[in-house]
Amino acid sequence: MKTPLLADLFKARAAIALLAVGQLLLALFAVAPAIAGLASGLGQRPALAGIAAGSWPAVALDLAAELAAADARPPVPADPALRNVGVGLALAFLTGALAVVGHALLYVFVSGAALASLADPEAGVWRAGRRWFFPMLRLSLILLPAVTLLVLLGALALDLFPGNAVAVVGLWLVAMAALDRLFELSRARMIRGASRSALSSLWAAAGSLARRPVLVAGTWLLLTLGNLAVYALVMGLTAAIPATLPAAAWFATLVAILLGAGYKVFRLAAQYHLALFVD
Amino acid sequence: MAGAIALCLVLLTACAGALPAAEPSGARALGPVELAQPVASYDIEAALSADGKLVRGRETVRYRNPSPDTLDELYLHLYLNGFRSADTTWMREAAAEHRGLVFDSDHTGSIDVESIAAGGQAADLQLEGDGTIARLPLPQPLTPGSVLDLTVTWTARLPRVFARTGWAPGGFTMVAQWYPKLAVYDARRGGWDREPWHANAEFFHDFGDYDLSVTAPARRIVVAAGEPSGREDHEDGTSTWHFSARSVSDVAWLAAEDYLVPAQPYGDKTIAVALPASEAGLAGRYFAIARDSLRHFEAWLGAYPWPRVTIVVPSAEAAAAGGMEYPTLVTSALPAVRSIPGIHDVEMITAHELAHEWFPMQLGTDEAREPWLDEALAEYFTQRLLSERYGSERALLDLPFARLSYDALLHAGLASAVRLPITLRAWDYAPGKYSAAVYAKGAALLATLQRVAGDHAFTDALAGYVERWRWRQLTGGDFRAALAAGLADAGAASADPWLDQLAFGERALAVQAAQVSEDRATILRTGDAALPVDGALQLASGETVAWHLAAQDERLELAAPAGQRILVVTADPESRLVVSTNQISEASTGAVQISALAGLAARLVELAALVLQLAGQFG
Numbered sequence: 001m002k003t004p005l006l007a008d009l010f011k012a013r014a015a016i017a018l019l020a021v022g023q024l025l026l027a028l029f030a031v032a033p034a035i036a037g038l039a040s041g042l043g044q045r046p047a048l049a050g051i052a053a054g055s056w057p058a059v060a061l062d063l064a065a066e067l068a069a070a071d072a073r074p075p076v077p078a079d080p081a082l083r084n085v086g087v088g089l090a091l092a093f094l095t096g097a098l099a100v101v102g103h104a105l106l107y108v109f110v111s112g113a114a115l116a117s118l119a120d121p122e123a124g125v126w127r128a129g130r131r132w133f134f135p136m137l138r139l140s141l142i143l144l145p146a147v148t149l150l151v152l153l154g155a156l157a158l159d160l161f162p163g164n165a166v167a168v169v170g171l172w173l174v175a176m177a178a179l180d181r182l183f184e185l186s187r188a189r190m191i192r193g194a195s196r197s198a199l200s201s202l203w204a205a206a207g208s209l210a211r212r213p214v215l216v217a218g219t220w221l222l223l224t225l226g227n228l229a230v231y232a233l234v235m236g237l238t239a240a241i242p243a244t245l246p247a248a249a250w251f252a253t254l255v256a257i258l259l260g261a262g263y264k265v266f267r268l269a270a271q272y273h274l275a276l277f278v279d
Numbered sequence: 280m281a282g283a284i285a286l287c288l289v290l291l292t293a294c295a296g297a298l299p300a301a302e303p304s305g306a307r308a309l310g311p312v313e314l315a316q317p318v319a320s321y322d323i324e325a326a327l328s329a330d331g332k333l334v335r336g337r338e339t340v341r342y343r344n345p346s347p348d349t350l351d352e353l354y355l356h357l358y359l360n361g362f363r364s365a366d367t368t369w370m371r372e373a374a375a376e377h378r379g380l381v382f383d384s385d386h387t388g389s390i391d392v393e394s395i396a397a398g399g400q401a402a403d404l405q406l407e408g409d410g411t412i413a414r415l416p417l418p419q420p421l422t423p424g425s426v427l428d429l430t431v432t433w434t435a436r437l438p439r440v441f442a443r444t445g446w447a448p449g450g451f452t453m454v455a456q457w458y459p460k461l462a463v464y465d466a467r468r469g470g471w472d473r474e475p476w477h478a479n480a481e482f483f484h485d486f487g488d489y490d491l492s493v494t495a496p497a498r499r500i501v502v503a504a505g506e507p508s509g510r511e512d513h514e515d516g517t518s519t520w521h522f523s524a525r526s527v528s529d530v531a532w533l534a535a536e537d538y539l540v541p542a543q544p545y546g547d548k549t550i551a552v553a554l555p556a557s558e559a560g561l562a563g564r565y566f567a568i569a570r571d572s573l574r575h576f577e578a579w580l581g582a583y584p585w586p587r588v589t590i591v592v593p594s595a596e597a598a599a600a601g602g603m604e605y606p607t608l609v610t611s612a613l614p615a616v617r618s619i620p621g622i623h624d625v626e627m628i629t630a631h632e633l634a635h636e637w638f639p640m641q642l643g644t645d646e647a648r649e650p651w652l653d654e655a656l657a658e659y660f661t662q663r664l665l666s667e668r669y670g671s672e673r674a675l676l677d678l679p680f681a682r683l684s685y686d687a688l689l690h691a692g693l694a695s696a697v698r699l700p701i702t703l704r705a706w707d708y709a710p711g712k713y714s715a716a717v718y719a720k721g722a723a724l725l726a727t728l729q730r731v732a733g734d735h736a737f738t739d740a741l742a743g744y745v746e747r748w749r750w751r752q753l754t755g756g757d758f759r760a761a762l763a764a765g766l767a768d769a770g771a772a773s774a775d776p777w778l779d780q781l782a783f784g785e786r787a788l789a790v791q792a793a794q795v796s797e798d799r800a801t802i803l804r805t806g807d808a809a810l811p812v813d814g815a816l817q818l819a820s821g822e823t824v825a826w827h828l829a830a831q832d833e834r835l836e837l838a839a840p841a842g843q844r845i846l847v848v849t850a851d852p853e854s855r856l857v858v859s860t861n862q863i864s865e866a867s868t869g870a871v872q873i874s875a876l877a878g879l880a881a882r883l884v885e886l887a888a889l890v891l892q893l894a895g896q897f898g
Contacts, residue, residue, distance in 0.1 A: 023888050023891055023892070024884070024888065026887075026888075026891060027884045027885075027887035027888040027891060028884055028887075030887040030891070031880070031883040031884055031886075031887050034883060035876070035879070035880050035883060038876070038879065039871060039876055042863070043871040043872060043876060044795075044871055044872070045863060045872075046847070046849075046872075047863050048872050048875045048876060048879065049872060049875040051875075051879055052875050052878040052879040052882065054678075054679075054680055054681055054682045055672060055682055055683075055684070056681060057676060057681050057682070057683040057687065058672070058682070058683050058684050058686075058687035059687075059863070061683075061687040061688065061690060061691040062687055062690050062691075062862040062863050063863055064691060064694070065690040065691045065693070065694035065860065065862070066694070066860060066861045066862065066863055066864060068694035068695055069694050069697045069787065069789070069860035069861065072697040072698050072787065072860075073698060074698075074807075076697055076787045076789045076805060076806050076860045076861070077789075077791075077805045078861065078864065079791055079861070079863070079864040082863060082864065096887065096890070099887065099891060100890075100891060100894045100895075103891040103894065103895045104894070104895055106895075107895045166618075231889075234889070235679075238680070238882075238885060239679040239680070242878075243878035243879060243881060243882045244874075244875070244878055245878065246874055246877035246878040246880075246881060249877075249878045249881035249882060249885075250877070250881040252881070252885065253881045253882075253884050253885040253888070256885050256888065256889070257885075257888045260888065260889075260892045264892070
């Protein structure tokens with residue numbers, strides 16, 4: 001490898017920041033209706049503190065029960081403000097779906113920008129991101145049916161082998177991780193080969209795996225284990241800090257987002273060096 | 280990613296540590312339990328076919344007429360005929376489904392009586408209705424207190440496992456509701472119980488002694504209600520297993536391949552767990568909840584009267600056999616998510632079924648006409664046990680980011696039965712309303728009564744009820760009278776207004792804090808149940824002022840003491856009114872809780888970011 005990975009992270013710091021800030025804004029957008037609904041319906045009630053402390057399933061059931069009782073004959077009126085919670089949660093499904101699409105586009109932009117900044121430290125984030133946006137998007141559009149197919153196959157396998165659910169889910173997770181790593185390497189090959197063809201980049205990535213299976217699969221395994229470690233760290237941090245301490249909870253949230261964005265760019269950088277090495 | 284989440288949950292929940300063996304609330308000293316005077320005793324020989332789908336049986340029934348009337352006929356239940364087709368009473372009431380599992384009409388069940396003799400004379404058994412009840416005219420009248428022997432031979436064809444009975448692939452056969460069984464003659468109710476088999480209504484039978492011999496392929500392990508008393512192996516590749524039980528009202532058994540039956544002592548009794556060999560690692564979980572259930576239920580209700588209790592865990596293919604009670608034997612279920620220990624599904628199911636060892640296995644209630652007398656009580660004691668075992672907020676779910684109380688489950692259940700009495704006959708409930716009314720609303724009402732009357736008073740009253748009626752047939756009126764007497768003895772408030780309005784009546788209990796300002800608040804009764812509600816005003820000074828909405832009052836105007844500001848108005852601050860339909864509206868404050876909202880927002884944003892990252896993994 002020509003440069004250490006940590007140095008690459010420094011080079012791609014603007015892409016990491018963009019991804020982290022974008023994730024934060026999209027997450028805020030996704031949950032804003034839910035927060036507004038909760039503030040309106042439960043903002044004056046101790047139940048709100050219960051949700052933050054982990055009793056949200058109980059509050060959700062109590063809320064559903066009270067709203068259901070309002071439909072009894074004769075009805076038992078529910079507090080009108082509680083309906084705002086339901087409306088907020090319903091709207092959150094819509095904003096959540098939009099946020100997922102927005103995040104996918106953000107990732108497409110950032111992956112091009114980050115990889116291009118590794119290949120050419122002088123390439124600006126905005127310019128590189130714009131340049132590689134559509135080729136990277138085409139790669140994502142190829143990936144979408146592949147993921148869908150894998151999900152369907154997983155569901156089918158669960159149905160066919162109900163007694164081996166743990167093994168099926170385990171294999172499915174391995175397949176999903178392999179697919180994810182394959183497409184990361186494809187993005188790296190695209191920049192490395194300066195090719196704007198999604199299919200040829202994907203083919204080249206598959207060729208790398210075929211030529212150096214141990215090296216490529218081993219790297220992918222390490223990257224996946226690292227991913228698991230990051231998620232475990234984030235969840236441990238979150239579990240250790242109760243939501244009843246809002247400042248600490250926000251700190252944990254920001255750390256989690258930054259770690260997630262940083263590790264995502266780290267994986268891209270590692271795949272870029274893998275592409276260089278295999279070549 | 281999901282693996283990492285599961286790993287974290289396991290580690291974090293494991294860190295919670297072992298459960299303390301706390302003393303059950305309202306515990307009483309254990310006294311000896313005398314066994315029943317047998318009314319209907321059975322000596323049964325059964326042979327299971329090689330494929331596990333057919334049982335040939337022969338039984339001798341010794342029946343003592345316990346009534347003051349002379350009987351010229353008997354009635355027998357042939358419950359397995361409820362699975363003969365999709366057109367029986369049971370199937371019509373259940374819409375040919377049970378707990379989401381559909382009846383397989385290609386593999387039905389039935390029972391055919393081949394011969395029957397009363398007092399040594401051949402008799403004529405006359406099927407009635409859908410064939411789940413049959414009349415037997417007696418050659419000679421049976422006078423009060425006299426004894427008659429019946430001899431019956433029959434063949435039971437088992438369905439593919441459905442509604443707790445039948446066979447499943449992999450060598451599993453659960454045999455329940457499988458033999459000709461005497462109905463109950465109850466002079467107080469006006470004679471024989473001649474109801475066909477209804478959905479949700481298994482038990483109403485006399486108590487007696489059972490001796491059971493089961494011959495089955497030797498590769499199968501046989502487990503039955505009662506105590507095992509030996510096994511003989513035969514040259515034809517079968518084995519005969521012997522069991523006996525005293526003072527029981529039914530017998531069910533399991534014959535399964537690749538099963539283990541580990542056992543542990545519990546005082547002078549034995550707890551056995553029959554589970555698939557591949558699931559042996561789960562046995563400890565069933566032993567732990569069985570021990571805790573027996574310890575609590577004995578402390579609350581009196582001793583478990585039998586020497587052994589067996590918990591059968593059906594294999595994944597036979598899940599339809601799970602979640603059922605029989606005397607001295609219950610069926611539980613495999614955990615839904617076995618790698619996460621904070622989900623208490625196994626504990627909930629097992630404890631509920633074990634609570635049935637008191638209701639109705641020691642009390643002769645009629646599950647068809649008054650199902651609340653066993654299901655509501657079993658569900659209530661399950662709620663109470665799990666709430667004490669794990670803490671009320673974590674009774675059902677105890678994960679790092681989520682916890683769930685049993686009370687919340689009851690609230691959700693009773694919401695769809697707000698106006699339904701809990702005291703209807705099993706078949707009077709519309710589909711989907713039975714468990715909401717009988718289990719959830721019934722248990723919520725009993726939990727409310729416990730908290731209003733006090734642990735000791737309510738526990739003593741229920742224990743007195745069990746002691747008074749053990750091994751006897753009874754009705755809801757008997758339960759009410761025993762409860763009233765027990766509560767009166769303890770000087771506790773009467774349960775009658777609660778039972779009249781919420782159990783037998785169609786009223787709903789609901790109170791809202793409305794029009795709250797810094798100096799005034801209004802409490803509104805939004806339900807129509809005239810029952811008292813207590814509450815509290817929390818003042819800015821930190822002081823708390825109690826308030827009381829009397830049963831006859833529709834509203835209550837509250838004012839802050841001079842120079843004080845109201846912060847929070849809470850109805851039912853101790854969460855005693857589990858049966859109330861508005862648990863959230865019962866409290867409100869004058870100020871938005873910014874701190875709680877900010878913390879919650881942080882959690883939601885983090886969750887959303889995690890979802891975005893996981894979804895964006897493939898972007």
